[in-house]
Every structure is written in structure tokens, then in C-alpha cells.
Amino acid sequence: MSPIPSRLNSSTSSTSSGSSTSSPSTPYHHVGRTRTRQAPYIPSYLEEGQQCVVCGDKATGLHYQAITCEGCKGFFRRTAQKRLQYSCKENNDCEINVISRNVCQACRFKKCLISGMTTDLVLDEQERNAKRQLIEKNREKKELDQLMGLLKESFPCLPINEVKSIVDNVSEAYCKWIDPSLKMDSNFRFQDPVEQFNSLMTPTLARTFAFLKSLEGFSSLDLNQIREIMTSSNGWLEVQILKTIHKIDVENWLLLIEEDAPQGSPPRSPGVPLGNLRFEKNFIDDLKRISESFSNLQMTTEEIALLSAVILFPESLAEKNPEMKKQKKQLWTILEHIVEQNASILDFGIERWPKLLNKLMNLQMIVNRHSKVFFEATNAREVARLFT
Amino acid sequence: MSPIPSRLNSSTSSTSSGSSTSSPSTPYHHVGRTRTRQAPYIPSYLEEGQQCVVCGDKATGLHYQAITCEGCKGFFRRTAQKRLQYSCKENNDCEINVISRNVCQACRFKKCLISGMTTDLVLDEQERNAKRQLIEKNREKKELDQLMGLLKESFPCLPINEVKSIVDNVSEAYCKWIDPSLKMDSNFRFQDPVEQFNSLMTPTLARTFAFLKSLEGFSSLDLNQIREIMTSSNGWLEVQILKTIHKIDVENWLLLIEEDAPQGSPPRSPGVPLGNLRFEKNFIDDLKRISESFSNLQMTTEEIALLSAVILFPESLAEKNPEMKKQKKQLWTILEHIVEQNASILDFGIERWPKLLNKLMNLQMIVNRHSKVFFEATNAREVARLFT
DNA sequence: ATACGTTCACATGGTTCA
DNA sequence: TGAACCATGTGAACGTAT
Ligand SMILES: [Zn+2]
Ligand SMILES: [Zn+2]
Ligand SMILES: [Zn+2]
Ligand SMILES: [Zn+2]
DSSP, rough: OOOOOTTTOOOOOOOOOSSSSOOOOSSSSOOOOOOOOOOOOTTTTTTTTOOOOOOOOOOOEEEEEEOOHHHHHHHHHHHHHHOOOOOOOOSSOOOOTTTTTTTOOHHHHHHHHHHTTTGOOOOOOOOHHHHHHHHHHHHHHHHHHHHHHHHHHHOBBOOOOHHHHHHHHHHHHIIIIOOOOGGGGGHTTSSSSHHHHHHHHHHHHHHHHHHHHSSOOOTOOOOOHHHHHHHHHHHHHHHHHHHHHHHHHHTTTTEEOOOSSSSOOOOOOOOOGGSSSSSSSHHHHHHHHHHHHTTTTOOOOOHHHHHHHHSOHHHHHHHHOOOHHHHHHHHHHHHHHHHHHHHHHOOOTTTHHHHHHHHHHHHHHHHHHHHHHHHBBGGHHHHHHOOO | OOOOOOOOOOOOOOOOOOOOOOOOOOOOOOOOOOOOOOOOOOOSOOOOOOBBBOOOOBEEEEEEEEEEEEEHHHHHHHHHHOOOOOOOSSSSSOOOOOOTTTHHHHHHHHHHHHTTGGGSSOOHHHHHHHHHHHHHHHHHHHHHHHOOOHHHHHSSSSSHHHHHHHHHHHHHIIIIOGGGSSSSOSSSSOOOOOHHHHTTTHHHHHHHHHHHHHHHOOTOHHHHHHHHHHHHSSSHHHHHHOOOHTTTETTEEEEEEOOOOOOSSSSSSSEEEGGSSOOOOHHHHHHHHHHHHHTOOOHHHHHHHHHHHHHHSSSHHHHHHHHHHHHHHHHHHHHHHHHHHHHHHHTTTTHHHHHHHHHHHHHHHHHHHHOOOOOHHHGGGHHHHHHH
């Protein structure tokens, strides 16, 4: 029914907690405007026209263990959530009906309790938070899944179907005829390499995606734009490699990553010898060269982060949108500034900035030269190790 | 059983619903509607009215090693799958019965475990995936078998695989050379035609030729033969027009092509109004007529591909070479069968095949009537747009 | 025949915004 | 404040592989 304003209209400062939530992304850009207002849902167990046990308004279902209207539901929740204390200006016996219910909050809440509503069912701060987080998480996941779907179309890894089927057949035959005991883990071993590739690369892409979105002005990009960005350049690969080469111990050529030890082996290996990675020698050599080259710069975390941002910043966007162009320029400028500032602090020559640019070019060339390597399904596992 | 509200969500009454909510998705479901609700299956080892060891509701069988109801089964599975952690708001000793089971998830799960349910039997993500894939695979196989069976009836004489591979090959070649937009995953333009011809002809001709060449028995044609074929009939024009008219939105008379937006204009035009094309009105009108005519047939990609193949198949070759003649005949036969088969699937009248032939004749007449249009130098640009 | 996962209508919690 | 909305947990019915 129509809410009747009265007396304590002042009430609470009202809602407006929100903000932060980021726009709900405009679920549907409707054209039709019509949006058939769908009939408010009523649970099937309610009789026709059943009344709210508190105020007699039209009930909409069980709420906090009592059959109530939307109004009493909301009132009760707000009261319990914020632990509000009301006091009656009369004799604690105000009548509560659909007209008068907003006159005395104290008596309304009292009647709620008497009518069987229980605050136990009101989620407390913590639970509420958990719920919000869950929803946020799911939202992201959903978006990511969609993106992954699009990405899969855009750069499918090289399937190598022939190899796969040969390997599968031979292995399967082996297990079947020669060593049946192996059959157990066949699930694991014969998993489709393409699937494997996807599941292994997803975390990496997801992180890159999240990083990109966190940059100013990128949060509102839609999925297709993101896909375009991710596929139209090797930027994300370059960023990953940039990260990786800073994890290489150039003295001993160890890749310093934490891996779960297989079993019973020493708890933590100090690192993986580069030679142990199953890539072609060519690639490993380039990796060594470039990581040695960068190690001389002693880049700081901030510098790496900024560099990653500009690498990822899609040129196409900058060209289309002057605002974005300005932003990219700004990032470059800041980076330059910091690099040179650190140069003097680190007692570097004056050449640090040009050197960085030079090395960056080198990095991009190398990534480009080997870009195929990253998409071979058979390499997926090693690539994932590299990018962990 | 009987639902009672409580903490989380209450359960439902068994009402059989019938409500019309139906807002979300509403995927394909049976239309039969009659569907006598068959008695929910109960394993034979259960005694009459045996109870769920967790909540006392009616048990439906062994689930994860304990005799439980459907509710506890689902609750346990979800919890284990998502590795959920609950916490009790009371003293970890909440009573669990059919009424209260939804009050405290922590205690419900605890009771599940105590009652002998084991998470070992809950399939993990990977196993679940494997299962899904297996089911999917089997479904496809089943469908394929059915289709094969259908084809086999239609072509008792021909090896069934051959028919299917012919259809597949022609369709694939068509998508590759003539109309890439048909292919789901080909967001990227045409395959580059063989270079040697590329320089000698317009891209359209080159692609049409490539299509022809990919047909069985045509791969060895040399340039001169090609030229002869291409010039001796309007086949290639007909094929291109056939493609084009299937890109026309007959509601709004828009030609649905993707053009690079000039600059700064809206990123993607929904289509080009036919009237915008710089052809004589005569020609446009015929185009409208013929495209409307074909749109009624709702031709599938395979049908269009096969039709294109037979249109392009040079009569001269068929006459000279009995082998080729047979092949052409075969293509016609396959096309006819598929068209009629689809007629029944699409709930078409029995007239689909004759109608197609009729419309084809019309198409050829129109192309013939306007053939001059395509070769006038001043029209070159527009023709290229049309055939993109 | 059995016991897995899947599907989806439903109920109900929180959230939004006029 | 509360009408409309969104999102998630629930469980009955169901589809399949073993
Ligand atoms: Zn009320
Ligand atoms: Zn009062
Ligand atoms: Zn139970
Ligand atoms: Zn408890």
C-alpha cells in the first residue's frame, strides 16, 4: 500500500552506503523501454490476499519467520541490522495498522517481535559482508568466463591433434595390454591438451585482465574491447615475461619459483634450473640474455609496474580517444621521471632511461620471435610454470 | 517433506508448481507437458518409509555412503564441491531434523559427516568435467549416428561416409572462400587466395576460383581452363549474388556487411540500406525481389554451399568427361535429398525442392539480365561492396 | 538397478532508489 | 520507507554411466 508519511519522517539518514559497488554495468541497454513490470512474486503457499501479521497490509511471504508485508520486512531488517533502539512517546501500546505503522517505531518493532519475527534470521555485519563478497566474486568469475570464451575463439592454442591422438592411442593400448595398473590415472594423463592449456592459462589471463581493469579508465570497458586488447598485441605476454625475467637468478640461472614439491622431496627447492624447463634451447638462451640485460638496470617494483601498465595500454584506444592518449602519455612521463630519479639514487649513469627503452624493445622482439611457443598446447604446463 | 521456514531458505511444498513465473531463460523443455510425473525412484533395498539418517526426512537411497533424503544429498554435494566452510552461531550442537535442517549449515554438515557421509564420493572439478565431456561426446555420437542412419536411407548405394564428407568439404570450402562470415570462428577475413591467380583477377574471382578448385576433381585445372570456365558462363556471378542476397535483411532492406567505418563514425554500422548502393533502381528492385524469394526457403549453409558448387560446375567439363558428369549428378542428388530432408525438419511443405529450382532459374535470369552492370568500370566499387 | 551430477522452479535474504 | 529488484541456496525430478 502507499506508504503514509508521518511524524518521524526524519528517521534515519537513509541508505546511500553504496557507491563503490561500481556501476552494475548496465545490464540491458533496453530499447523497448517497455520493461514489463513483472508482477511482484508471491509464494504459492499464501492465500489470496493474506495479510501481514504485523500491520495488516498485503503479505508477500515469510520474512524472518512471520508472514509480513514488504514494509515490515524492511523495517525489521533495518532495525535489527543497525541495532536501533526506539522509544514510544505514548504508553507502549500504540495500535499498528497499515495507516499508523509509521507513527511509532518502538511499538511497531515490538509488534514485529510479538508476531513471531526473529532477529536471528537477519544477517549480521559479517555475514552480510561475506555475502556481498561472494556476489562480487561470482560477478567477476562470470565476466571472466565470458571473456575466456571469447579469447578461446581468438587465439586458440595449436591443438596438435595428430600428436595427441597418436600419444593417446599408444598410451591407451599400453595401459590396456601391457600395464593395466596404470589405468587408474589415465584421467589425468589423457586429459585433452587443449583443455589443459585453457585451465593452465586461465589464472594468468585472469590476473592480467584484473590488472588492466584496475587502471584508471579501463574499468568500464566491455568484454569485447578487452578481448580485442588482449588479442591484438603481445602485451600481456611481454608483461608476463618481464615479470619472469625478474625472477631469474642470473648468477646460477635459476628460476626462483615456489612449487609444490612432488613428494617426500626436500620441502622447498631454492629454484628451478633454467635448463630444466622443457623449451627449445633457443628460447631459453634468449631468456637468459634478456634477463641478464634487465638485471643490470635493477628496476624497482614501481618501475616494473608502471612499465607493465604502459606495455599493456592499447595503442588503439589511445588513438581513438584523446583522453586516453593523454593518460598514456602521462604514464610514460611518470615512468621516465621515476627511472631517472632512481638512476641518480642508484648511482647510475645518465643513460638509464634510454637503456630501459632499448631493453624493452629487445624484450618485445624476443617475445614476438617466440610467441608461437606460448600457444603450443604441449607447452602449456611449462608456460604456466614460467608465469606462475 | 513439509517445508518449514527457517534460517536459510525454506524448502518448498511439493505443489507441482505450475506457476507461471518462468522469467529466467526458459530453455527448451519438453512440449509434451503431459508427462505423468513418474514416481520418484526408490532403490529396492530401502524399507517402506525409511528415514534420512541426517534429518529424518524420507530417504531416497544411499548417497555418499549414507541413507539420506534428496535434500541432504544435495546439501552435502554442494558443500563438498565448493569446499564451503560454515560456522555455527550457537554451540555446535544444533538439532537437525526435517524442520530445522536449514537453520544451521555448520551443524547440518557436521551431522552429515557423523552420519557416515563421505566427501570422497563427491566428484571433484576435474572428474566432474570429464563426466560432462563424456556425456557430451556420447550425445554427439548418438546424434551423428542418427543422422548417418537418415542419410543411409537416402543413399543406399553410396558409402555413407562419402556423402557426409562431400557435404562437409563443400560447405567448408564455401565458408572458407566465398562467405567467411558464416563460419563461427572465422572472425578474420578470407584466406589469401593462391598468389598466382591473385594478381590476375579480382579478389572475388580468385576466391570463387579457389572454391571451385577445392572441389573434388578440380584441383588439377590449369589457368587456361579456368579462364574458359569462368568466362563461359555467369556461374560465378550467380554464386556471388546468391551469397549476397542471403545477407540482406528483408525486413528493413539492409545489406548486412561489415565495412571499415570511415573514421570517427559509429564503430559498427548495422548494415547498409539497399537504397544507398549506387545501382540503377531496376537492379536494386530485382535484388529485393529475389532475396525476398530466397529468404522464404530458409536455406542452410550446406544447401547454399552445395547449390553454389553445382552452379559453378562447368557443363562443358561434364559433357567431355563421364567421370565428371557422374560427379555433378551426384552433387545434384545430394542437394536434392538434403533440401527435401530439411524441408520436413523445417516443417516446410513438400514443395521445397521445386521451389528452389524455380527460384534458382529466376536468379539466373536476373543475373543474366543485369550482367552488364557488373562489368562496367564505373560500377566497380559498388560491385566490390556487394561481393565483399 | 544404482548412485552420481544436472536442471530449474522456488523462496527468501539483501539491495536499490524514488 | 517500501516496491521492485537481484542473487543464491534448496531440493524434486531427471539424465546417464557403470
Ligand atoms: Zn506489515
Ligand atoms: Zn508507541
Ligand atoms: Zn535429510
Ligand atoms: Zn549449529
